[in-house]
Amino acid sequence: MGAVYALIALGYTMVYGILELINFAHGEIFMMGSFFGLLFWWILEMTGLSKVIPIPLAIFLMFVFSMIATAFLGALLEFIAYRPLRSVTNRLIPLISALGASIFLQNFAMLTFGSTNRVYPAIFPDFGWNLFHARISLIQIFIFVTCILMMIGLTLLVHKTKLGRSMRAVSQDYVTASLMGIRVNRIITITFMIGSSLAAAAGVMYGMYYGVAKFDMGYLAGLKAFTAAVLGGIGNIPGAMLGGFCLGIIESFGAGYISSEYKDMFAFLMLLFILLLRPSGLLGQQVPDKV
Amino acid sequence: MLKINNVVLRYGGIIALKGVSLEVNKGEIVALIGANGAGKSSVLKSIMALEKISSGEVYLDNVLLTGLSTDKIVNMGLCLVPEGRRIFTRMSVHENLLMGAFLRKDKQGIQDDIDKVLTLFPRLKERLVQKAGTLSGGEQQMLAIARGMMSRPKYLFLDEPSLGLAPVLVDEIFKIIKEINESGTSLLIVEQNAVKTLKLANRGYVVETGNVTLSGTSEELLSSEHVRAAYLGGH
Ligand SMILES: Nc1ncnc2c1ncn2[C@@H]1O[C@H](COP(=O)(O)OP(=O)(O)OP(=O)(O)O)[C@@H](O)[C@H]1O
Ligand SMILES: [Mg+2]
Numbered sequence: 066m067g068a069v070y071a072l073i074a075l076g077y078t079m080v081y082g083i084l085e086l087i088n089f090a091h092g093e094i095f096m097m098g099s100f101f102g103l104l105f106w107w108i109l110e111m112t113g114l115s116k117v118i119p120i121p122l123a124i125f126l127m128f129v130f131s132m133i134a135t136a137f138l139g140a141l142l143e144f145i146a147y148r149p150l151r152s153v154t155n156r157l158i159p160l161i162s163a164l165g166a167s168i169f170l171q172n173f174a175m176l177t178f179g180s181t182n183r184v185y186p187a188i189f190p191d192f193g194w195n196l197f198h199a200r201i202s203l204i205q206i207f208i209f210v211t212c213i214l215m216m217i218g219l220t221l222l223v224h225k226t227k228l229g230r231s232m233r234a235v236s237q238d239y240v241t242a243s244l245m246g247i248r249v250n251r252i253i254t255i256t257f258m259i260g261s262s263l264a265a266a267a268g269v270m271y272g273m274y275y276g277v278a279k280f281d282m283g284y285l286a287g288l289k290a291f292t293a294a295v296l297g298g299i300g301n302i303p304g305a306m307l308g309g310f311c312l313g314i315i316e317s318f319g320a321g322y323i324s325s326e327y328k329d330m331f332a333f334l335m336l337l338f339i340l341l342l343r344p345s346g347l348l349g350q351q352v353p354d355k356v
Numbered sequence: 357m358l359k360i361n362n363v364v365l366r367y368g369g370i371i372a373l374k375g376v377s378l379e380v381n382k383g384e385i386v387a388l389i390g391a392n393g394a395g396k397s398s399v400l401k402s403i404m405a406l407e408k409i410s411s412g413e414v415y416l417d418n419v420l421l422t423g424l425s426t427d428k429i430v431n432m433g434l435c436l437v438p439e440g441r442r443i444f445t446r447m448s449v450h451e452n453l454l455m456g457a458f459l460r461k462d463k464q465g466i467q468d469d470i471d472k473v474l475t476l477f478p479r480l481k482e483r484l485v486q487k488a489g490t491l492s493g494g495e496q497q498m499l500a501i502a503r504g505m506m507s508r509p510k511y512l513f514l515d516e517p518s519l520g521l522a523p524v525l526v527d528e529i530f531k532i533i534k535e536i537n538e539s540g541t542s543l544l545i546v547e548q549n550a551v552k553t554l555k556l557a558n559r560g561y562v563v564e565t566g567n568v569t570l571s572g573t574s575e576e577l578l579s580s581e582h583v584r585a586a587y588l589g590g591h
Pocket of ligand 1: 394
């Protein structure tokens with residue numbers, strides 16, 4: 066699950082890197098991503114296509130549908146909840162707007178998809194291998210590989226393309242970026258879209274792994290991913306990846322050696338410790354590239 | 357021709373520009389001098405739409421620029437090298453130059469221009485892959501100017517290009533400014549270094565607390581009693 070946290074954490078960190086805003090609705094974006102994936106599966110079932118098209122293709126399409134739909138949701142969120150507040154100097158106000166958006170999305174999901182667990186299709190073949198004393202299943206490997214590929218993709222995008230260069234420019238100094246001819250608002254929208262689609266992919270994987278999607282799933286996952294982002298140094302892309310993996314490892318060790326009942330608590334204890342001991346995160350300001 | 361007509365700019369309650377008018381003709385170097393806080397930078401920000409002006413207009417060759425966004429204004433051939441360098445410190449020197457050429461699509465032309473600015477600023481050539489934040493102050497200033505040239509602007513605005521530079525470097529920068537102008541770019545320069553700038557410029561404007569109080573050719577300003585007393589410090 067560390068890889069999934071890392072994927073969500075990237076969204077927090079990218080938005081923070083550009084706007085210095087903690088997008089508290091990002092957990093809900095993740096949740097909506099999970100539901101969009103599920104929605105697509107329902108469409109496949111209703112049209113009978115789910116029995117026709119091969120499973121890998123169905124899974125792939127679920128990702129694509131969810132990521133695209135969620136990207137637009139993220140852009141919409143930015144447009145409605147944050148853009149009008151861009152010129153407000155009080156930093157608390159966009160934060161309140163973020164909380165409002167988060168509550169709105171949760172209630173929207175509850176009213177649309179119901180307040181109980183919605184079952185995710187168990188379309189992933191249940192293979193597994195025993196390695197030492199642990200069992201590694203196919204879906205775990207799939208999640209891990211997918212996350213890694215997406216992170217590599219993001220890193221290449223940010224460092225090797227013109228779009229990535231303009232994202233970095235906006236995050237470093239948006240006024241000067243506009244003087245280069247960059248349309249800053251457009252870059253901000255694109256950043257929200259990329260962050261949201263990564264969260265959507267995480268949402269689909271989360272659903273497939275645990276077999277359910279629920280309207281309030283974004284709260285805990287969002288907080289954990291936020292912890293991961295803070296752990297790596299918020300605003301810092303490699304930091305968010307590292308933070309996610311660390312959190313996943315700490316959580317599973319904590320669950321294994323202490324108690325799985327307290328599993329969720331470790332993340333928050335950790336958040337507390339980092340904020341007390343090393344507020345700039347593991348990689349802090351030393352790593353140069355934030356977006 | 358760039359024409360600024362009766363521009364008023366407010367920052368909250370403060371009126372920074374109280375109706376400023378000035379012109380830059382094609383091929384000219386124009387100096388904008390004045391004390392700290394007079395409103396020089398505000399003039400440049402108003403032209404680039406970094407600040408929203410309350411009234412007045414900016415025209416480029418009789419096309420109204422007022423109301424356009426900054427990126428569109430850059431696209432029309434205007435470029436500001438802002439006060440305090442503002443280079444992208446976490447990017448390499450090379451990437452900074454590429455950012456300057458952001459709106460251009462001609463790959464070959466961009467590469468040619470990079471070669472050109474690097475011959476103009478050999479210090480940057482040796483530090484092409486270095487992170488811009490690790491350059492010395494003078495080198496950062498050179499990078500800021502070089503980045504500004506990368507968009508091939510018709511009009512280039514320099515806000516205090518010699519700030520914080522050693523005298524030798526100031527001379528070097530002024531020589532380069534002259535070369536930029538000779539290659540066909542019109543310039544509007546804000547400087548504290550009034551004598552040097554006026555000697556380089558064709559014309560000049562004096563700004564005092566948000567008003568243009570004096571304007572004329574460089575010779576006229578250099579010999580004006582008022583300017584001598586206020587800005588030339590008896591040189
Ligand atoms: N963002 C801002 N908010 C409020 N007031 C501002 C802002 N920017 C500038 N001012 C005020 O507007 C006036 C003009 O500022 P401006 O930066 O144009 O001066 P300047 O002539 O460039 O000065 P300097 O030589 O010190 O750079 C000053 O009184 C300044 O305090
Ligand atoms: Mg100034």
